[in-house]
Structures are given as structure tokens and as C-alpha cells.
Amino acid sequence: MHKPLILALLLALTGASVHAEDANVVSPQVTFVTSTGYWEESGDPLSGLDPNSAQAEPPSEPGNADVARRGYYKLIALRQQDGTAQIHLQQIEATPAGPEVVSSAELEEFSSLKAYVTDIRPETSTGVTAQPGMFATVYLKTDPAAREPETWTVLIDDLGDIKVERASN
Template sequence: MKRALTAALAILLLAGTPAFAEGESPVSEAITFVVSTGFWEEPAETDGDAATATSETTATKKPVPRRGYYKLIAVRQKDGTAQIHLQQIEATADGPKIVSSTVLEEFSALKPYVTDIRPENSSGVTAQPGLFATVHLKTDPKATEPESWTVLIDDIGEIKIERATN
């Protein structure tokens, strides 16, 4: 009986796990750094038929605002330089959902060798909406010290990328 239970449990666990061929991974080997940080929030969309809703449905179905976070991703190119991708991720009941994804051309123009990406803080909690992260990079792979660049997204979604000043 114990063997049958163990076998059944193993089958259930394996059935819920995606299978990957040998040497295959759900994450690309070209990704060198990923930082999830900051947050965004959009007000809930209101239904145009709100005037016809009954008080019972209004009490049980309150509009829910859309919320999520940002991700900065460094992807290594064939020439060793990196592209920096910015993603806006929505936190949904079904799990994370990509709302937007773009390559930050300001970095592409530099042809950077990314050495690190750091969030404003590592606690995962920020007081205000937006994003603040620092990308450490070299434009010459033989340089001894990397340059620091900041990526800032303010509370209304405006993106600003500039060389960090200390």
C-alpha cells in the first residue's frame, strides 16, 4: 500500500512539473542579470453600465486596480555586449503577466558590457510607485572600473536614463 501511495504521489508531482529535454531550460543562458523592483498601479476601470447595477452587485464586485512591478533584464549578445530590456509585469490572480517589454535603446547605443544591475534597495518594498535601479557597465571590456547609470521611472510612468552622479 505504501509503495502504491508513493508511486501515485510521484506521478502527481511529475505531471505538474513541465518537462524539459536534456540541456534545455525555461531561462535563456544569454540572460546575465535580472532585477525585479519598484511597482506601478493603475486605477480600476469602471463599468459604463454602473448606473444599472443593483446595490447587491455593487457591494460584491468592487473594481480592482491593476498593479505590478518592473523588471530590468540584461541579455548578452553574440558580440559580448548586452541589451537591457525593461518589462512592466502585472500581478494577476493567475500569476505574473507581461504588460509591456522594450529594449532600452539608450543602453544599446553604448554597446555596454553589463557587470551588474542593482535595485534601489533589496528589501523589495518601495514607498512610492516607480522604479529606481543602477546599471553598472563598461563600454570598453578592458576598463578597470565600470560606469554607473540609473534607470528611473516616476509615479506617472516617465522613464529617465542617465549617468549616475555621486
């Protein structure tokens, strides 16, 4: 009599753990992510990221010189224990096997502010840009009690040079 009840309970718990694993695909510390812009090259990853930096991951092997590498950029806000955020910039390569991280670095300009990120938005919500590079807007507060956030921009030009600055409206 009790065996069907125990079996039903075990099946329910097993199903619940599968759903819990699915919910953990993205870390709870990730508060905002945007993928935007694009890049094409046949050589080195982002010229603005220092490969000797402790914050940067080593780039993947350069591709065959005959085959152009291409992909997109991703900005990620990670919430820290104190509520402030770190912003990471990734260069993602679109490969036949799926997306691969080419380079990843923390943007120290934001970390030094000890800011609370309230939003990250791409230049366009269509995901289509006419020129190589990236433009995204980061909204943040350095004082959590502030009514309005500050607006900052992250710009990557067609050469891969990165510029982070406060927006001037």
C-alpha cells in the same frame, strides 16, 4: 540479461533530459535580472514606452475601471553575440492567475553604448519601496579592458515616466 541494463540506461537518459529542460527555464543569454519597484493604475501601461515602437510589445487589455491594476518592474540584460548587452524593461502585472507582461521594451540608451553589463541592482534588496515607481542601477563597461564600470540609473516616477542617465556621484 541486457534488458535491465538497457532499461536503466533509458531511465537515466530520460531523467537527464528532464533536468536539462529545467535548466533552460531562463535563456543563457540572460545575464542579469532584477525585479523592483511597483506601479498601480487603472488605465494605460507605462507612459514612457511608445506602443507604436517596434521594440515594444502591445499592452494587454485595460482592466475593469473598478479594479486597480498593480504590479512591478523588471530590468533584464541580454548578452549579444559580440558580448555587449541589450537592456529590456518590462512592466509586470500581478494577476490572480500569476504574473503577466503588460509591456516590454529595449532601452535604446544602453544599446547605443554597445556596453558590457557587469551588474544590475535594485534600489533596495528588501524589495519594498515606499513610493510607486522604480529605481535601479546598471553597471557597465564600454571598454571591456576598463578597470571600473560606469554607473547608470533607470528611474521610473510615480507617473510612469522613464529616465535613463549616467549616475552622478
